[in-house]
Amino acid sequence: MTTQDPACSCAWDGLGGAPDPFVMLSFDASGANSYFRTNTIQDTFAPDWSDVTSTVIFAGTPFRFDVWDDDVTTDDWMFACLADPLTAAYLRYGTMSCVDDYGSTATIYIYAQ
Numbered sequence: 190m191t192t193q194d195p196a197c198s199c200a201w202d203g204l205g206g207a208p209d210p211f212v213m214l215s216f217d218a219s220g221a222n223s224y225f226r227t228n229t230i231q232d233t234f235a236p237d238w239s240d241v242t243s244t245v246i247f248a249g250t251p252f253r254f255d256v257w258d259d260d261v262t263t264d265d266w267m268f269a270c271l272a273d274p275l276t277a278a279y280l281r282y283g284t285m286s287c288v289d290d291y292g293s294t295a296t297i298y299i300y301a302q
């Protein structure tokens with residue numbers, strides 16, 4: 190995870206500290222209609238969430254997760270991973286990973302029943 194917000198080339202935290210990341214999950218390519226938000230993890234460049242959610246996934250739908258920095262006023266968008274469409278291969282493999290523009294890797298684990 191990059192140490193600076195590329196939108197302003199400044200620290201993620203207004204006080205110069207590390208970001209406070211959370212993740213939004215959605216079934217649309219834009220990420221505008223999220224259905225789940227994880228907890229926020231305070232002051233870290235290496236967040237690891239153990240939040241669990243369950244939902245029905247329809248074949249061929251996009252699946253996206255966005256990582257945000259939780260802020261007092263307006264949250265800062267950090268990066269997103271998109272599978273469009275979410276295929277059976279993702280569900281069989283059980284993970285979805287991506288690398289952001291700054292070389293950070295994000296992985297989400299998917300358990301299909």
Ligand SMILES: [Ca+2]
Nearest residue numbers: 201258260265
């Ligand atoms: Ca921030």
Ligand SMILES: [Ca+2]
Nearest residue numbers: 202206207208
């Ligand atoms: Ca912080």
